[in-house]
Amino acid sequence: MSSGRPDAEQVAAQREAELHRRLREVEAAVLARAPENQVDPSLRAIRELMDLMGDPQRTVPMIHVTGTNGKTSTARMIERLLRELGIRTGRFTSPHLTDVRERIAIDGQPISAEAFVAAWDDVAPFLEMVDRHSAELGEPVINYFQVLTAMAFSAFAEAPVDAMVVEVGLGGTWDSTNVADGQVAVITPIAIDHERLLGSTRAAIAGEKAGIIKAGAVAVLGLQEQDAAEVLLHRAGEVGADVAVEGQQIGVLAREVAVGGQVVTVQGLGGVYPDLFLPLHGEHQAHNLACALAAVEAFVGGGRDRLDLDLVRDAVAGMDSPGRLEVVRRSPTVVVDAAHNPAGAEALAGSLEEAFAFSRLVGVVAVLQEKDPLGILEALEPVLDEIVVTRTSSSRSTPPDELAAVAEEVFGEDRVHVARDLPTALDVAVTLAERDGDLGAGVLATGSVTMAAEVRILLGAS
Known part of the structure; x- marks a missing residue:
C-alpha cells in the first residue's frame, strides 16, 4: 500500500529537473x-x-x-x-x-x-x-x-x-x-x-x-x-x-x-x-x-x-588542447583549428606541413567581421589546394560573398567555392577532397573559434 510519499528516485528526478x-x-x-x-x-x-x-x-x-x-x-x-x-x-x-x-x-x-x-x-x-x-x-x-x-x-x-x-x-x-x-x-x-x-x-x-x-x-x-x-x-x-x-x-x-x-x-x-x-x-x-x-x-x-x-x-x-589542430574525423581526415588572425594562420600552415602528409587539402573558412581576412587567407594559401568560404552561426560572421571576394584575390576564382552555411560547406569540402578517390586528401576547417566549435559539434567530436 502506497504511503503517498514520493520515493527516492522521484525526489532525485525532481531535484535534477529543478537544477536543469x-x-x-x-x-x-x-x-x-x-x-x-x-x-x-x-x-x-x-x-x-x-x-x-x-x-x-x-x-x-x-x-x-x-x-x-x-x-x-x-x-x-x-x-x-x-x-x-x-x-x-x-x-x-x-x-x-x-x-x-x-x-x-x-x-x-x-x-x-x-x-x-x-x-x-x-x-x-x-x-x-x-x-x-x-x-x-x-x-x-x-x-x-x-x-x-x-x-x-x-x-x-x-x-x-x-x-x-x-x-x-x-x-x-x-x-x-x-x-x-x-x-x-x-x-x-x-x-x-x-x-x-x-x-x-x-x-x-x-x-x-x-x-x-x-x-x-x-x-x-x-x-x-x-x-x-x-x-x-x-x-x-x-x-x-x-x-x-x-x-x-x-x-x-x-x-x-x-x-x-x-x-x-x-x-x-x-x-x-x-x-x-x-x-x-x-x-x-x-x-x-x-x-x-x-x-x-x-x-x-x-x-x-x-x-x-x-x-x-x-x-x-596527458596534455590536450581541443580545437587546436584537432582531428575530428577520418576518411577523409578533417582537422579543425581555431586560428583567427594572420599570426595564428601562419603557425597553423607551418604545423600542417610538418605534422600531416596531405596530398590535397581543402579549406573551409569563416572569419569574423572585425578580423583580417586577407592576412588569414594569404597565410593559408600555400597549404590549401581549394577553399570553401562560408559563415558560422555567429552574428559577427562575414557574409560568404564578401569573404569570397577577398578569397578570389588570393586564390583566384577557380579555387574558391561559396557555401551559404557551414553544414553545406563541409559537404562541399568533403566532396572536393574525395573527388578523385585520393586517399591522402583532407579538409581543414578554420578562421575562428566559432568555426572550430561548430564543426566539432557537427562531426560529433564534442
Whole structure:
C-alpha cells in the first residue's frame, strides 16, 4: 500500500529537473548581458563588484596568462602540470567551444551545474547594485565576460582551489581578470589583433598586455618581436618583477615530430627536461610548453629547482588542447583549428606541413567581421589546394560573398567555392577532397573559434 510519499528516485528526478531549470535560467541571464566584445576600458565596475563580494579573487594565488595566440593552450598546459604536482586547480579560459561551463574548470573538469548556479547566486545580488551605480555614472553595465570572471573567482574561492590559472579575455590592463594579481604573469607571443580595442602596433598591444605584470611577480615572456619585448621588459623593470625570457633563460632545446605529436627537450628555470612526449602538433605548442613549465617552476619553487622529471613527463603526455589542430574525423581526415588572425594562420600552415602528409587539402573558412581576412587567407594559401568560404552561426560572421571576394584575390576564382552555411560547406569540402578517390586528401576547417566549435559539434567530436 502506497504511503503517498514520493520515493527516492522521484525526489532525485525532481531535484535534477529543478537544477536543469535553474541552469538554463542562469545561462539565459548571463547571455542577456552585453557581449564580451563590448569592452569598457575601466576596471571600476568589476572592482566594485569584487569588493562587494569580499574580494574572492584575492583568496587564491594565481598564474595570469595573456598574449595574442597560444593563451588557452598555455593555460591548459600550466593547469595540467599543477594537477600532476598534487595542486587543486581552478582554470578560467575563453572562449568556450561547446558549453559555457568549459570556461570555469576545477581540477581540470568543467564546473558542475550545481557549482555554476551557486556562483551565479553569489554574484547576482551584488550585480544589480553595481549595474545601478554604473547607470547613475553613465557607464556601461557589466558585460557577459565580466560576469563570468566574477563567477569564476567566486567558484574558485568556494571550492576551494589551491591555485588559479586565469587567461585574459582581451588585452590585459583593462581586462576584468586584472582585478587579481598574479604571482606569475605569462605573456605568449604578441601580434596584431583586436586593433580597434588594443592599438594598431605590436608595441601598443604589448603595452596593454603588460598590465598583468605586477610588482614582485615573475614575468614569463614567450618569443617576442623586439618592439613588443622592449615594452614588456620596461614594464617588468618599472614594477620590480623578475623576468624569464624565452630564448635566454628558458626555451626549446630540441624537438622532433613523432606519431601523434612531438618529442621535446625544454630548458626550464630549474634545469633541463629531456624527451617529453607532447601529444600536440606544431612548433608553437613546444614553445607554449616551455613557457608553461617555467611558469609552474616559478610558481611552486621560485624557479630554483627542477620539477620531478617523471611527474612532468606524465603531465605533458596527458596534455590536450581541443580545437587546436584537432582531428575530428577520418576518411577523409578533417582537422579543425581555431586560428583567427594572420599570426595564428601562419603557425597553423607551418604545423600542417610538418605534422600531416596531405596530398590535397581543402579549406573551409569563416572569419569574423572585425578580423583580417586577407592576412588569414594569404597565410593559408600555400597549404590549401581549394577553399570553401562560408559563415558560422555567429552574428559577427562575414557574409560568404564578401569573404569570397577577398578569397578570389588570393586564390583566384577557380579555387574558391561559396557555401551559404557551414553544414553545406563541409559537404562541399568533403566532396572536393574525395573527388578523385585520393586517399591522402583532407579538409581543414578554420578562421575562428566559432568555426572550430561548430564543426566539432557537427562531426560529433564534442
